Amino acid sequence: MKIVIVSPDLYTYGAMVIGGVLRDAGFDVTLTKNPDAATATAADADIVLLSLYSTLHLLDERIRNFASAFRSGSAAHGDRAIYVGGPISAYPEIVLGELDVDAVIVGEGEESTVELLENGISEDISGIAFRSDGEIVTTEPKPARIERPLPLIPADIGSQSIRGANTYIETHRGCIGACGFCQVPKFFGTKIRSREIADIIAEIEEFKRCGVRRIAISGGTSSLYQYGKSKSKSVNTGAFIELLQAIARVMGPRNVSVPDIRVDYVSEEVLHAIHDFTMGWVYYGIESGSDEMLKAMRKGVDSERNIYAIELAQQCGVKVGGSFIVGYPEETAEDYEMTKGLIEETFLDDVFVSIAEPIPGTHLSELVLATDDSENPTFMEHVGEYKALKLTESEARCFDLTLHAQMCKAVPSILTDQLYQACLADSRQQGRDVRAVTRLLQRYRGRGDPSNEQ
Ligand code: SF4
Structure with a gap:
């Protein structure tokens, strides 16, 4: 067949x-x-x-x-x-x-x-x-077995680039977090199921044989590998270090990245391992400088913890990328200013800004559906500094924060007209996409959409 x-x-x-x-x-x-x-x-x-x-x-x-x-x-x-x-x-x-x-x-x-x-x-x-x-x-889904055959790898995989990596690979499934905008815990569950190192390495060797030169460890929180296997409910540091060492032996440390880690699941040992066995970057989902917004996003951490994790990584010689979300339904101008303040104080090495996207079935989608367009930054007309650009409030915050971050990075970028236009175009595109997704969600309100079931 x-x-x-x-x-x-x-x-x-x-x-x-x-x-x-x-x-x-x-x-x-x-x-x-x-x-x-x-x-x-x-x-x-x-x-x-x-x-x-x-x-x-x-x-x-x-x-x-x-x-x-x-x-x-x-x-x-x-x-x-x-x-x-x-x-x-x-x-x-x-x-x-x-x-x-x-x-x-x-x-x-x-x-x-x-x-x-x-x-x-x-x-x-x-x-x-x-x-x-x-x-x-x-019919009710059930978790699949974590052991499986080698993937089907296309011949041109070596020419693919996803944030610099030819491919992502999976070391475990599930996340113990409950971030309101994320569908990972619902999709893969809240119990961590980790793959055997031998299986992961066999897969990486096959990717390498097929032309992959750089890999990233996928989604969730990489340091949760083998979480729950030790008695204490904390990061299994030994297993995480062993994993990175084994991957680095195949790919070379500078060809491995560990994109996402929760700020509450890092330690000096974890960061030293990232420094020694990967390209030396960590990416934190900081999201906001406002504790009120972090609560609304169900992040389970506050700004103090975010700043501590950033500083700890910097002390360990690890470069820090931070991702931020603007335009959450209840984000006020004051909340937004606190995010700008955090970026000013922390000297991040890179910054990614996203407009809050309501993925159906997430807590954020419920919030968006319960918010009138007139109070949702995704649809509100921006009447401040960028009024002449005819942006929505979410687009204006995305644009402003991206520009602001360029100036506040550890190595600031020079604001050229090209960079300005690229940031503006990206903010506009994000705004269009999020409005389209929100309208789709609204069309299915009350029609069996899982975001309406709670
Ligand atoms: S920690 Fe990451 S994967 Fe886990 S729920 Fe939060 S955003 Fe999703």
């Missing part, structure tokens, strides 16, 4: 993992990241899997057109089918409402995808959603 996996614009780790599972189950699998060419690639496919990682994919005309064309072609080809998996499967009602597809593979898909492909849609398969007699039927 011929299967085509479409992972728009990027070979995501999840799409490569599913590809490997299907290959080893005996399917003939092709992985493509080009939605424009997907119709040709899938011309003789029996089944298409759309691996989607952004809510915006549901509004992407390339993907919508491809799904419809494949479905209409299927009428002439008998029992061809198109299924959707990936992070957006957390809100199957919206996926089935927006895309012309046969089913959604909900949650971790390694096992349910094989069952679905072998048997077709059935209520006996866990973790799928489909239409039946006009109703959406969703």
Whole structure:
């Protein structure tokens, strides 16, 4: 049976993992990241899997057109089918409402995808959603086994760049955090399930053989590797150091990055390991300089802890990137000024600013749905310093904070016209994207959208 996996614009780790599972189950699998060419690639496919990682994919005309064309072609080809998996499967009602597809593979898909492909849609398969007699039927997902075959790695993986890495790899699943804007704990659970080092290393060696020169350890909090295996409920420092040492032996330390770490799960030992066995950067989700906002975001930490973690990393010789979120529904001008103040004080090495995006099913999506547009910074007209630029309040804060951060970094950037325009364009694009996602969410209010269930 011929299967085509479409992972728009990027070979995501999840799409490569599913590809490997299907290959080893005996399917003939092709992985493509080009939605424009997907119709040709899938011309003789029996089944298409759309691996989607952004809510915006549901509004992407390339993907919508491809799904419809494949479905209409299927009428002439008998029992061809198109299924959707990936992070957006957390809100199957919206996926089935927006895309012309046969089913959604909900949650971790390694096992349910094989069952679905072998048997077709059935209520006996866990973790799928489909239409039946006009109703959406969703079966309960269950966590997949953490052991699995090597991924399906495309020949051009070495030319991919995701924040400088050719690919991300997974060392564990789950997160013990509960950040209100994040879907990781709901998708992968709050119990940490760690892979064996030997499995991780075999996978990295295969990536390297296929042309990968730089890897990043994916999402959540890297230092939670093997969390819960020791008696104390804290970072398993020994396991984390052993992991980094083993990865560095294969890739070379300067080709490994540990993108995200919670500020409450770092210590001197963890930071020294990051210094010695990776490219020497840590990325913290600082989000805001206001304790009120950190509470609203359910970060579980305050500004004092954020500043402590930044300073600790700096003392250990580790460069610090910080990510910030602006435009949370209740963020006031005073909250925003506190974020600017924190950036001024901390001399970060790099800063990423995002407008709060309400991913369906998250606490943030509930807040957004409960907030009138007139009070939501995503829609409020900005009437301050940047009035002439005709921005929303979220866009203005995103733009202002990005510019501000450029001047306050440990090595400040020179503000050229090019940089100014790039920051402005990025803020505008983020504003458009978040408004589109919010409107989508509002359309599904009260229609089985999981963000309305609590
Ligand atoms: S710590 Fe990171 S992965 Fe965990 S809930 Fe918060 S944002 Fe999500």
